[in-house]
Amino acid sequence: MTVKSVLKDEQALAMIVTAEFDATLEAVWQLWADPRKLERWWGPPTHPATVVEHTLVAGGRVTYFMTGPEGDRFHGWWRVGAVDAPRAFDFEDGFADEAGAPNPDLPTTHAQVTLDLDANGRTVMVITTTFASLEAMQELVKMGMEEGITLAVGQADALLVT
């Protein structure tokens, strides 16, 4: 199992995912730093991502779109915060219009990524995602469902809940 733990903090509206990979720090960093690699894992198989702009430096921008089964496109952007390659960076992730311009009316999420080597030479990746408010989370899940993204990946869960 690559995912070691998932800590959900309802009070802080945050989630900390810890994963462990049998790979070098640099190889894991490249999953984020190389746009061709990033687009292979960011979107679910039903909605592959295409990264358009990719500047992984402090204050830099990443723009992407995901293509749905009907050929419909969903645009998104990152605003990169601090970068300490190849160990850490953080970014704000939001929705964009068709031209890739950030949509200020839709909520964003903040993610902090840190990479570290453990004693056995494996790379430990910690991703801390924080949400602005409960409403923001609801809006994001609603958008994801409308786009068929959340449903596609959360289907098993949804079936268990209902």
Add this chain to the structure above:
Amino acid sequence: MLHALADSTRRDIVTHVLQGEHSVSSLARRYPMSFAAVQKHVAILERADLVRKRRQGREQLVSGNIAAVRDATALLSQFEEIWRARIDRMGEILAEPDHPEPNQGDPT
């Protein structure tokens, strides 16, 4: 942010007020910290709509918003699924042999 996550007091306050309404002053007595500090924790929880506050005379009464706490749990589970799937895909990419696959990606 990590400080906020590490905060067991807020977690404890929510657990406590989900079981029944408590005044801020009675909550303050439960923790080795000032009334103002506890009030600040309550304010953060109130902003997240996880607790509700009402005034009764000089007392401020705090109760847990069960629906919101459940919502938060359910919503976070959706994001957990998204990230688990992403990390699985990351693992698959890392497990590939070093040379790039000729069939991957758009021919441009």
